[in-house]
Amino acid sequence: MSAAPRARSTEAEDGRRRDLRRPPAPEPLPLPVVDNHTHLDIVDGDDLVDVEELLARAAETGVPHAVQIGCDLPAARWTVQAVERYPALLGGVALHPNEAPVLAAAGELDAALEEIAELARHPRVRVVGETGLDYYRTGPEGVAAQQESFRRHIRLAKELGLALQIHDRDAHDDVLRILAEEGAPERTVFHCFSGDAEMARVCGDAGYYLSFAGNITFKNAEPLREALRAAPQDRLLVETDAPFLTPAPHRGRPNASYLVPVTVRAMAEVTGADLEELCAALGRATEEVYGTW
Structure with missing residues (x-):
């Protein structure tokens, strides 16, 4: 593919060198599930990702399909190339909320959003996302640009009849407010859900989908596990957010779709659900949101 994957740091947040070996494959799931x-x-460091190999490994563990998300212009262009080449993938394109203030300051936000709108018209792009708000990395000076970008992504998803995937970090109230003000798309997904149990109930009552990632396995994630218990099972999705948020006991190592079964089994344990029934529910919700591959 013409676009090169982007590398991320080989150092952990505490400055230690990360273990870049891929974890072993878990036991396959009893029914297929999608990495949402x-x-x-x-990619991790200088690692060259063999996309075909990773997709094959995922299929072997019961994860035959994935939604590839491109959240800046180079990644969105790469995503369109990827969904054309790999039948196992559908795509999502957007400007990440942390991108919006940078582009706005350079006078390039409008042009970038116009290109996203064109890329989103590809028939195998089924998602506008990830978009939303992130007050963790962007200070008060970037809030207006983030909120304007979020609103325009919401309108685009409704215009094109696509699902919306939301990135929400330290911005729960404003995300919910703007969704209410704009009118949420029919299929709205909170990617890597980070709210508490009360927010999970609010989102469930609104008909939003809640996607959980490997961080539900982290020791300090009990509030997130409480949110999972509070969420309606028919609104649950699962994801990796790879190469990030690798589930325990492999935290810190590269994540990939073939590790989804680790998270699904953790979800079943947390909720007390039968594993096969949970897989079936995840499959139904995924098809409701994205259609068929």
């Missing part, structure tokens, strides 16, 4: 959010365009 992955970034195959982002």
Whole structure:
């Protein structure tokens, strides 16, 4: 493919060198499940991702399909190339909320959003996302640009009849407010859900889908597990957010779609659900949101 994947740092947040060996494959799931959010365009260090190999490994563990998300212009272009080449992938394109203030300051936000709108018209792009708000990395000076970008992504998803995937970090109230003000798309997904149990109930009552990632396995994630218990099972999705958020016991190592079974089994344990029934529910919700591959 003409676009090169982007590397991320080989150092952990505490400055130690990360273990870049891929974890072993888990036991396959009893029914197929989709990785609802992955970034195959982002790689660890100098690692060269063999997309075909990773997709094959995922299929062997019961994860035959994935949604590839491109959240800046280079990644969105790469995503369109990827969904054309690999039948196992559908795509999502958007400007990540942290991109919006940078583009706005350069006077390039309008042009970037116009290109996203064109890329989103590809028939195998089924998602506008990830978009939303992130007040963790962007300070008050970037809030207006983030909110304007979010509103325009919401309108685009409704215009094209696509699902919306939301990135929400330290911005729960404003995300919910803007969705209410704009009118949420029929299929709205909170990617890597990060709210508490009360927010999970609010989102469930609104008909939103909640996608959980490997961080539900982290020791300090009990509030997230409480949110999972509070969420309606028919609104649950699962994702990797790969190469990030690798589930325990492999935290810190590269994540990929073939590790989804680790998270699904954790979800079943947390909720007390039968594993096969949970897989079936995840499959139904995925098809409701994205259609068929």
